Amino acid sequence: MSTSLKQINKLKKNPRRKEQVNEPKFVERLIKISRVSKVTKGGKKLSFRAIVVLGDENGQVGVGVAKADDVVNAFKKAKTNGKKNLIRIPLTKALSIPHNVIGKFGACNIIMRPSIEGSGVIAGGAVRTVLEVAGVKNVIAKQLGSDNLLNNARAAIDALENLTTKSQVSKKRDIILK
Known part of the structure; x- marks a missing residue:
């Protein structure tokens, strides 16, 4: 009886047996790294700010921002910040967005429209990066207002x-009508 317990314990402690963790693979794209200096009593203190977009190219996307004393740490911190801010978006069969939409943040306005299959992502700057990482393949987007990459x-x-x-809209209508 004691030998069978030893065998069971060996099975549990086998280092070659790896526990499979189902973590989704995220694609990380660096939008911008900027060098930031803070003037203090002792002189200038340099640090780096990283803006990172990450997503699974299947409807999940997030933007992260972080500062650190070196570029690598700023990138890592921005990645973890982006994972905290993930959102899920609906995609059509043509890998486009379901309808026209406008987004606002600060002085930036973004207009997005669905487009036909095969047209690709027609957008510029940070908006293009966000859409590609989100998994949107066919869309037209226009930036209006500010050129700030983070705000865009x-x-x-x-x-x-x-x-x-459509299903979300019909559920809302059913609730209102009842």
Whole structure:
């Protein structure tokens, strides 16, 4: 009886047996790294700010921002910040957005429209990066207002948050009619 317990314990402690963790694979895209200096009593203190977009190219996307004393740590911190801010978006069969939408953040306005299959992502700057990482393949987007990369990325996230599907709209209508 004691030998069978030993064998069971060996099975549990086998280092070659790996526990499979079902973590989704995220694609990380760096939008911008900027060098930031803070003037203090002792002189200038340099640090780096990273803006990162990450998503699974299947309807999940998030934007992260972080500062650190070196580039690598700023990138890592921005990645973890982006994972905290993930949103899920609805995609059509043509890998486009379901309807026209407008996103606003600060002075930035983003207009997004669905387009036919094969047209690709027609967008510029940070908006293009956000849409590609989210998994949107066919869309037309226009940035209006500010050229700030972070605000444009957040305006794109705001626009994607405002997307709804037909089933969500019908559920809302059913609730209102009752």
